[in-house]
Amino acid sequence: MEPRDDFDRAGESLRERATRLARGHDADEVVRLARRRRGWQGVTAGFATIAVVVGILNGLPEPSVDRITVEPLAPSEAAPSESPQRSNGSDESTGDPGLSGSPACDAAETAAPPPIAASLGTAAAAPPTVVAGGSLVAVDDQVLALAVEGPPAAALFGPEDGWRCLPAPELTELRLAIGGADRALVVGGDGAALLDPATARWTAVPPPHARPVGGVWTGQDFVVVLEAPTADDLSGVAAMDPDTGEWRELAAAPFGVNRDYHTSVLWDGAQVLLLGNWLSTTNHASSQTARLAAYAPESDAWEVLPDSPLSPQAARAAVAGGRLVAVDYGQVFAEFDLDERVWDLPVSSTGLAGSECSPDIAATDTQVVITSCWAGAVLDRVSGEWTDLRFDGDVRSPVALDDGRTVHWHAADDGATALLVYEPDSATTAAAEVCADVTGFGMRLADTGIAPDEAAPATPADLADDVDLVVAGVLTGATEAVNGPGPAGESYLAFEVEVTEVVKGDAGTGGTVRVSIAFDGDPIRGTALAADVPVGASVLVFAYEVTDAPGGWVAADGNGFAVACEDGPPLGQVGDGPGWSGLADLDALLDAAR
């Protein structure tokens, strides 16, 4: 028997910690979560028509449009457990026999539709290189979308140009993005970069000296509030003039903050507002409620404002119309008068049920839009009335546009992503459809539920050396799945490729090969991967010869199956790192692989 060592001791300690944490949970939580998700899926299927379009803002050419139509539901329809409506009767992918035909379901389907009061949203395809859950910031008159993890792939959406893919800043991860008047600041794990949207160029700049929790553009500087190491520390604050790219230290905040999703850093035109507090890893807060303070740049001084009436957990805020508006996970809603320096009391409620989700909030002069996973609420700031919204996926990262609209990420359960625009006046917008099917397919390819073992080989040529087959071609649409969900969860799905060029391996131009990818066996994910394969789309695969996957080839884990829109950058399972970034299209990847 081996002597007890660090591994044994740390393992035992971690199990004790897990056991203590587990005391707060029981199986009922899982059952409730399963019911809730099923309920949301059911109710939204009847109301939301989803298709992917690329343009979202006014001024685009007239086109046929498919929209996400998000219609408000009557209050009585709000409870997910009372919403059994489904779009069809069965779901073979999950073994779900469906509800159609049951007395309760029939009754619901024949009931009158809920009244429609207002609100339409339109969807825009996610930018080609950005995954779900990304960060959105407004910069100039455009929206900058960034992947939230991994190398921060980026794209800009503008009313004139539609989506414009950007070279990725050479950062290991995305920690903070701030939009400015004509530039955006992105802070990663190992550096920072400024984006000039006019030239689509990134300029490397030094990062702040500590991890940023939030930040704003003040009109002169990017100001970031930094993570406090402990509950007893204050958060440092730093400012960067984008013209010099240099940081300078500002007065420390009057309290510490440490998590971006519990913290809001805002600019109201004259002062930086900080709402939040410090939370331990076990979610014990440093204060009873979320704290509030204001920083005046001209005096480099902070003013402690009255503590908020909101939970110290997941309180999020926005500023518009001379007021700070905030919401917490319990859907308690509060407003702070920036002139009078007081919170409006008593607080109110958004009307949504307290949620498992951290809420997001965006505000304009006329409306407040709150989203919380699959639900949302809109406050008409004139009438004071709330309207419920429902979505068929997570809705996050709102950005308020100057024209009164708000833009949100929309991530469906199957991994499809889009942007959702909330338009208070119900105006419709449109644009031409471009490359949406390839984009969606690439995103599904990138999230197989199984992360690659290691970092990608340094260059495509290195990977080509490792594998047995490198071919370019087009997808025929044929697929084949094997190994079904097994004890270890993995499955294989083969995609047939008509070969147009062979870089390495035993394949003939003009013939076909079947290249598998491994995924985690989740039936929903498998169905999504096999469905809507963009026939004719260009691909480049790096694959190993195998015996246990259909076709005899399996794509190199995490790096070996790239697809692209015409002249677009490689999507899907593509390596990261400097040797892989900046590849303009599949031809560039092909050249790099030789």
Added chain:
Amino acid sequence: MPVTSMVGRAIAETVDTGDFAIFYARHHASTLAVVLALRGRDVPAEEIAQEAFLVAYRRWDEVAVMDRPDLWVHRVALNTATSRLRRLAAEGRALGRVVARSGGTEAVPDHDADVRFWATVRRLPRTQREVVALHYAADLSVADVATVLGCPEGTVKSRLHAARERYAALIAEEH
């Protein structure tokens, strides 16, 4: 007690929540330990573990009849912890859950030595940190780890050995 909710009907035909609750109670902490080892942060880790059990619940008719459903759930938890999109979704849902236990659960201190240990483990290659998490955090035998990962026991042993060597090298680099 069977689930009888109208919305839960599709699941109810096969799920006996009593059986599932027993399964959950027995294996939740172990699964959570694996995710904690791989991810580090408590709240998202709890969500990721919940996601794994949610998958098991949805497929309980298949999972319940497995010889070792606990090992299957560990595998799902591993996948979930390493899938970007799944992890993002779990982290986004992380906050509300703490409500139920706020005030009712004592603070769980982070011991510096343990934090450093697992932070170092997370710097190991994925194949190595997974075997460490399963063997030491979940206290699974080498045979069970092999089952979870779908590889031979000898591979698990060699990965554990490599992990220990790499860990020692990383610690040496820090000093």
